[in-house]
Amino acid sequence: MNNNAFTPTEIDTVYRVIAERRDMRHFCGGKVPHDTLMKLLGAAHHAPSVGLMQPWRFIRIQNPQLREAIYDAVQAERIKTANALHEREDEFMRLKVEGVKDCAELIVVALMDQREKHVFGRRTLPQMDLASASCAIQNLWLAARAEGLGMGWVSLFDPEQLMHLLNMPRGSLPIAILCLGPVAEFYPRPMLETEQWATRKDLDELIMHDGWHD
Structure with missing residues (x-):
């Protein structure tokens, strides 16, 4: 008997939220109530971070012209990505790949500036600031799914261009454009799997024992 465990129903709910989380691209407008948005950002802020550095910064985009400029930046990178994919360009x-114009809330997640001051846990792995912020995004994603809201992580953008648009300080770094809001329904499977872009690997293929094995 594990006295630290949640109830079986609560445990099942955690695993259900993880299994039903989707990277959403289709939104139906609407709004995210302010209290709900703050709860979601609070969940993100409760993420673990190396050395408790809390490197995440959340920029809520409310200016329509700025949202349009971000959309244009994403579309420009989308074309460049397509070109780089060669034979899969048309596909x-x-x-x-995004819901920037359609989602209720648009949030840019960025790494703070002056991260080099934080050495604890980053001396040999400086990218742990990115890992920490990614945990915050995942917390937000799971909380949004539990609230019945969709979220999509857009990474198709030029960081320098987005920094300029958002007047970000040198040394900071945008890592995600998050589309958040009501959706008509959640995809039954990951969209890229449904569209036959890729398939989820079997877990057994990814587990190794006592070293790396092909």
Whole structure:
């Protein structure tokens, strides 16, 4: 008997939220109530971070012209990504890869500036600031799913261009454009799997014992 465990029903709910989380691209407008948004950001802020550095910064985009500029930046990178995919270019261009214009809330997640001051846990692995912020994004994603809200992580952008648009300080770094809001329904499977872009690997293929094995 593990006295630290949650109830079986609560445990099942945690695993259900993880299994039903989706990277959403289709939104139906609407709004995210302010209290709910703050709860979601609070969940993100409760993420673990190396040395408790809390490197995440959340920029809520409320200016319509700025949202349009971010959309244009994403579309420009989408074309460059398609070109880099060569034989899969046309297939990629048919995919819906963002919901920037349609989502209720648009949030840019960035790493703070002056991260070099934080050495604890980063001396040999400086990228742990990114890992920490990614945990915050995952917390937000799971909380959003539990609230019945969709979220999509857009990484198709030029960081320098986005920094300029958002007047970010040198040394900071945008890592995600998050589309958040009501959706008509959640995808039954990951969209890229449904669109036959890729398939989820079997877990057994990814587990190794006592060293790396092909």
